[in-house]
Amino acid sequence: MTSFVVDRGIVEGAASVHQINPALLIEKIVRERIFESRYWKEQCFGLDAATLCDRAVELSYVGGHYSSNIKVTPFLCLVFKLIQLQPEREIILEYLNQTEFKYLRAIAAFYVRLFFKPVEVYNLLEPLLTDYRKLRLRSPAGVTLTHMDEFVDSLLTQPRVCETTLPRLPPRVQLEDMELLEPRESPLLSEIEDDD
Numbered sequence: 001m002t003s004f005v006v007d008r009g010i011v012e013g014a015a016s017v018h019q020i021n022p023a024l025l026i027e028k029i030v031r032e033r034i035f036e037s038r039y040w041k042e043q044c045f046g047l048d049a050a051t052l053c054d055r056a057v058e059l060s061y062v063g064g065h066y067s068s069n070i071k072v073t074p075f076l077c078l079v080f081k082l083i084q085l086q087p088e089r090e091i092i093l094e095y096l097n098q099t100e101f102k103y104l105r106a107i108a109a110f111y112v113r114l115f116f117k118p119v120e121v122y123n124l125l126e127p128l129l130t131d132y133r134k135l136r137l138r139s140p141a142g143v144t145l146t147h148m149d150e151f152v153d154s155l156l157t158q159p160r161v162c163e164t165t166l167p168r169l170p171p172r173v174q175l176e177d178m179e180l181l182e183p184r185e186s187p188l189l190s191e192i193e194d195d196d
Helices: 028-036 038-043 049-057 074-085 089-097 102-115 118-130 148-157 172-177 188-195
Strands: 002-006 009-014 134-139 142-147
Touching: 028 038, 028 074, 038 074, 049 074, 049 089, 049 102, 074 102, 089 102, 089 118, 102 118, 102 134, 102 148, 118 148, 118 172, 134 148, 142 148
Parallel strands: none
Antiparallel strands: 002 009, 134 142
């Protein structure tokens, strides 16, 4: 374990992720905006993996930044706090597998996409493509409606989500060709076969 300096603090015992300081997964300008945000100063101080859940269930939207003043969302603040905490894998999986609090699940999905290995990312996030619950997405253009499956699909296919550049994820087909992943079967396939 190593300690990394994170702009205004130290992440004790932080493990390297993708061969870099985990805090650097969020761009410097975004980190600065997080540190300057009122939500970070008032709501994220002293959080641990358990109390972060309390904050996550209070969320009402996902997103990166908003408004003409480019304020960061509470969602991104909590993701960054989770990056600082680096909780055990079992805690992240518990966040991801619970079904009651959709924004806690969205935070966990974002964390998995940032931190986990590509095969694990596909294995853990693809089941969420059948979660069709509505999510609000806040962006500079305003608040729009999306769904959990669309959010997860963007995590799997887009290079940037919530104003954050995601680590490179090899295409699923490439991992299938290397026999690291089983071919994916769409849940719609069984419905199509039932109609025949």
